[in-house]
Amino acid sequence: MPTIPLSTFLFFISMAVLAGVATAFQPGVNARFAQHAGHPIHGGVINFAVGCVTMLLVWFMASGCVDAPAAALASLASGRGGRGSGGVLGAFFVTTAVFLVPRLGTTSYLTAMIAGQLVASLIIDRFGMMDMRQIPLSFGRIGGVLLVVAGVVVVKMSS
Numbered sequence: 001m002p003t004i005p006l007s008t009f010l011f012f013i014s015m016a017v018l019a020g021v022a023t024a025f026q027p028g029v030n031a032r033f034a035q036h037a038g039h040p041i042h043g044g045v046i047n048f049a050v051g052c053v054t055m056l057l058v059w060f061m062a063s064g065c066v067d068a069p070a071a072a073l074a075s076l077a078s079g080r081g082g083r084g085s086g087g088v089l090g091a092f093f094v095t096t097a098v099f100l101v102p103r104l105g106t107t108s109y110l111t112a113m114i115a116g117q118l119v120a121s122l123i124i125d126r127f128g129m130m131d132m133r134q135i136p137l138s139f140g141r142i143g144g145v146l147l148v149v150a151g152v153v154v155v156k157m158s159s
Contacts, residue, residue: 023110024106024110026094026097027097027098027100027101027106027109027110028101028106030043030044030047030094030097030098030101031043031097031098031101031102033046033047034098035102040095040098040099041095041098043098044091044094044095044098047094048090048091048094051090093113096113097109097113105159107155107159108152108155108156108159111148111151111152111155112152114148115145115148115149115151115152118144118145118148118149119145119149121145122137122141122142122145125141
């Protein structure tokens with residue numbers, strides 16, 4: 001793994017923590033919005049529409065040119081299958097959150113979701129899936145994930 005300066009590393013970790021904070025709020029916001037929209041799916045569709053507009057704005061601002069979306073779409077079309085599956089996976093995340101957070105609570109839902117993410121991440125890293133760099137399994141990595149999985153049980157037992 002390439003080494004990066006400590007200040008850059010800390011900035012990246014801070015951004016990841018902020019993404020985690022946002023992720024903690026997102027299921028509850030989506031579930032509440034779905035209640036007001038009249039149906040959970042309506043809330044999810046509006047959520048994705050707002051997210052799409054936001055991402056388009058970020059895309060245009062980050063690329064600095066109007067031609068960037070066309071170039072990116074052409075690159076996507078010429079690539080291997082599955083590259084557009086992120087939107088489907090995002091829709092699955094939002095849909096499950098809208099239905100499960102009101103029933104399980106935010107903490108139970110997110111601990112289970114994060115445990116799933118970490119177990120899948122071990123597999124993705126181990127095999128270098130999606131053209132990612134391969135990272136071997138280690139006792140520390142497996143142990144850390146098992147602690148989170150145990151946390152799911154502890155959270156459920158205390159609910």
